[in-house]
Amino acid sequence: MSDDSLWSIFLNASLINNFVLAYFLGICPFLGVSGKLETATRMGGAVCFVMLVSSVSAYGIHQFLLAINAPYLQLISYIVVIASTVQLVEMFIKKMSPTLFRALGIFLPLITTNCAILGLALFQTNKGYNLLQSVVYALGAGVGFTLALILMAGIREKLELATVPEIVQGTAITLMIAGILSLSFMGFAGLGA
Amino acid sequence: MAELIQTDRAVPPPSWPMFRALVGIGMLCGLLIVSVYVLTGPVIARNEARALEEAVFRVLPGATSSHTFVLTDDGRFRSAEAGTPTDSAGAEEGTPTYSGMETEAGTPTDSGTPGREIKAGTPTDRMVHAGYDDNGSLVGIAIQAQGMGYQDVIRVLYGYDPTRETIIGMQVLASKETPGLGDKIEKDTAFLANFEALDVGLTPDGRSLQHEIVAVKGGEKSQPWQIDGITGATISSKAIAAMLRESSAQWVPAIHRQQAIFTRLEVTDDRQ
Amino acid sequence: MTGSDSAGSTGRTPTTDEFIKGLWRENPVFVQVLGMCPVLAVSNSAINALAMGLATTFVIVLSNTLVSTLRNFIPKQVRIATFILIIATFVTVVDYLIQAISLDIHRALGAFISLIVVNCLILGRAEAFASRNGVGRSILDGLGMGVGFTFALLCLGGVREILGNGTLFGAAVFPSGFQPWIVMILPSGGFFTLALWLLLFNRLRARQAHRQATLAEAAP
Numbered sequence: 020m021s022d023d024s025l026w027s028i029f030l031n032a033s034l035i036n037n038f039v040l041a042y043f044l045g046i047c048p049f050l051g052v053s054g055k056l057e058t059a060t061r062m063g064g065a066v067c068f069v070m071l072v073s074s075v076s077a078y079g080i081h082q083f084l085l086a087i088n089a090p091y092l093q094l095i096s097y098i099v100v101i102a103s104t105v106q107l108v109e110m111f112i113k114k115m116s117p118t119l120f121r122a123l124g125i126f127l128p129l130i131t132t133n134c135a136i137l138g139l140a141l142f143q144t145n146k147g148y149n150l151l152q153s154v155v156y157a158l159g160a161g162v163g164f165t166l167a168l169i170l171m172a173g174i175r176e177k178l179e180l181a182t183v184p185e186i187v188q189g190t191a192i193t194l195m196i197a198g199i200l201s202l203s204f205m206g207f208a209g210l211g212a
Numbered sequence: 213m214a215e216l217i218q219t220d221r222a223v224p225p226p227s228w229p230m231f232r233a234l235v236g237i238g239m240l241c242g243l244l245i246v247s248v249y250v251l252t253g254p255v256i257a258r259n260e261a262r263a264l265e266e267a268v269f270r271v272l273p274g275a276t277s278s279h280t281f282v283l284t285d286d287g288r289f290r291s292a293e294a295g296t297p298t299d300s301a302g303a304e305e306g307t308p309t310y311s312g313m314e315t316e317a318g319t320p321t322d323s324g325t326p327g328r329e330i331k332a333g334t335p336t337d338r339m340v341h342a343g344y345d346d347n348g349s350l351v352g353i354a355i356q357a358q359g360m361g362y363q364d365v366i367r368v369l370y371g372y373d374p375t376r377e378t379i380i381g382m383q384v385l386a387s388k389e390t391p392g393l394g395d396k397i398e399k400d401t402a403f404l405a406n407f408e409a410l411d412v413g414l415t416p417d418g419r420s421l422q423h424e425i426v427a428v429k430g431g432e433k434s435q436p437w438q439i440d441g442i443t444g445a446t447i448s449s450k451a452i453a454a455m456l457r458e459s460s461a462q463w464v465p466a467i468h469r470q471q472a473i474f475t476r477l478e479v480t481d482d483r484q
Numbered sequence: 485m486t487g488s489d490s491a492g493s494t495g496r497t498p499t500t501d502e503f504i505k506g507l508w509r510e511n512p513v514f515v516q517v518l519g520m521c522p523v524l525a526v527s528n529s530a531i532n533a534l535a536m537g538l539a540t541t542f543v544i545v546l547s548n549t550l551v552s553t554l555r556n557f558i559p560k561q562v563r564i565a566t567f568i569l570i571i572a573t574f575v576t577v578v579d580y581l582i583q584a585i586s587l588d589i590h591r592a593l594g595a596f597i598s599l600i601v602v603n604c605l606i607l608g609r610a611e612a613f614a615s616r617n618g619v620g621r622s623i624l625d626g627l628g629m630g631v632g633f634t635f636a637l638l639c640l641g642g643v644r645e646i647l648g649n650g651t652l653f654g655a656a657v658f659p660s661g662f663q664p665w666i667v668m669i670l671p672s673g674g675f676f677t678l679a680l681w682l683l684l685f686n687r688l689r690a691r692q693a694h695r696q697a698t699l700a701e702a703a704p
Binding site for chain 3 (some may be wrong): 228230231232234236237238239241243244248249250255256260263386
């Protein structure tokens with residue numbers, strides 16, 4: 020049990036230790052999906068949802084593993100739950116909105132290998148958060164991830180109108196922008212301390 | 213019509229190979245993990261115990277042996293190690309325990325010094341470690357503390373000398389502070405010198421600290437209960453001060469009051 | 485450029501090429517841009533980068549071996565799930581092994597050891613190569629990719645440590661008057677350094693492609 024306040028947990032996850040810009044989690048979708056603002060927002064939403072479900076499941080699994088004293092199964096059970104959650108979300112989106120499903124394309128199953136989700140589960144376990152704290156943490160992480168994604172997408176859309184040297188195009192310039200974004204987010208450090 | 217019946221009969225998908233693969237591989241993986249866990253378990257426990265003991269000796273300069281004590285529910289300190297004389301009944305029932313999982317920013321596992329066994333069920337956040345020199349006299353008590361730093365939780369171990377009523381050493385156990393700036397709390401010799409004689413004297417009634425530990429700007433230390441902060445790492449320095457302040461307020465009065473328990477214990481060097 | 489194709493395109497024997505392609509031509513970080521998360525996170529010092537690279541190599545080789553051995557036993561529908569199961573197992577194994585070897589390194593790498601399991605590189609190799617090729621070639625492929633990955637990590641870690649700390653593997657490189665570029669050790673430094681390395685790699689590949697194109701033109 021950690022005695023961080025819920026608000027500080029949220030601030031920490033979304034701004035101060037932003038999952039993408041400070042912890043380097045979720046870089047693959049961050050680089051891949053941030054080309055268009057709309058896809059970015061939707062991906063962010065999907066990730067938020069998967070994070071919330073995974074967070075609650077991870078908490079439950081952790082309590083169960085503690086009870087049966089099998090901590091070594093932690094990693095495997097987390098990843099299985101995450102994979103299943105993503106599968107469910109994929110089926111859900113396919114039924115509810117085929118256009119969204121097509122827009123997200125390959126990136127939906129890629130959420131499984133999104134280190135941000137597994138990282139979330141592992142971090143919240145290590146910090147010893149209880150259920151409510153874990154949910155708030157997941158919310159903060161999802162919001163932070165979406166925020167970073169939207170910022171990046173907005174910038175990249177603007178970038179399409181600029182002349183970018185060929186050698187820098189693509190991943191290289193995106194990484195440089197990410198570096199600048201990361202630097203700017205460092206200004207949030209100490210917030211709420 | 214015949215075709216429909218044909219496909220109906222052919223429909224059940226080959227679920228046996230899928231089931232067989234998942235379960236079979238699942239069991240194989242489980243076996244692998246369990247064997248590695250069992251094999252490495254003792255080695256890891258030994259590593260952790262050694263690391264903790266090294267830290268204890270570093271914050272209690274001059275100590276060559278240590279003994280773990282636990283604060284029980286009724287506010288008294290008892291020996292936490294199996295098979296040693298204690299001055300009252302054995303371990304308490306119903307105290308909260310940790311399962312021994314190594315956590316990042318949380319409390320450590322309940323492994324004691326190598327060769328000695330901590331009684332099962334000892335709560336790790338209530339353990340302190342007493343250090344003794346070659347003659348068996350008490351050097352001090354090592355206590356763990358943790359608190360939020362700049363980036364993440366910082367965990368420290370500090371040594372308290374009840375006779376001099378000062379903190380005599382501090383070591384950072386785990387921190388993720390900014391490398392080059394905040395992480396100076398771990399290495400900066402001038403900063404660490406703050407903790408060689410940090411005043412934690414008690415009020416006459418012995419219930420609380422006379423002066424609260426506080427961090428001041430680098431170079432402005434004028435009182436023995438102040439900590440000279442590191443320039444450029446104010447938040448990290450203040451975090452250390454805060455966690456020491458809280459922890460000492462909680463532990464020092466109790467330890468000081470019962471210091472006889474720590475000195476009275478016969479420490480026999482029976483580690484062959 | 486899969487393993488089966490490259491055997492014919494160069495003069496090298498199929499076996500050594502499986503290994504070499506991971507180092508340069510199909511380098512997981514600089515060419516395929518896979519496995520980014522740990523690359524940026526643990527490359528703030530050379531020794532951390534090396535440890536992470538070795539751990540990942542270990543996992544890739546073992547997972548490739550097991551996947552390749554069991555490849556005829558795993559039905560298509562459940563292959564991703566089983567790959568993930570196998571990878572997670574070996575990552576757990578590596579986690580405990582590192583703890584047994586050195587608690588300090590384990591603390592430095594932290595949760596990122598567990599995150600090896602979602603390294604798209606390992607899953608990618610299992611899917612693209614190990615599930616379709618023999619054990620021997622899969623082992624070499626895993627080894628090559630792992631070494632290439634470690635190489636990329638070291639490039640990043642080395643630069644970041646030298647500029648951000650003035651040391652390399654803990655040994656001082658600059659005279660004591662050197663003011664380290666703290667930004668290099670921070671997350672932003674990771675982004676910038678990787679961007680620059682990618683730039684360099686792209687430029688080298690572009691020059692090579694250009695040279696080959698002009699040679700082909702001059703050929704007939």
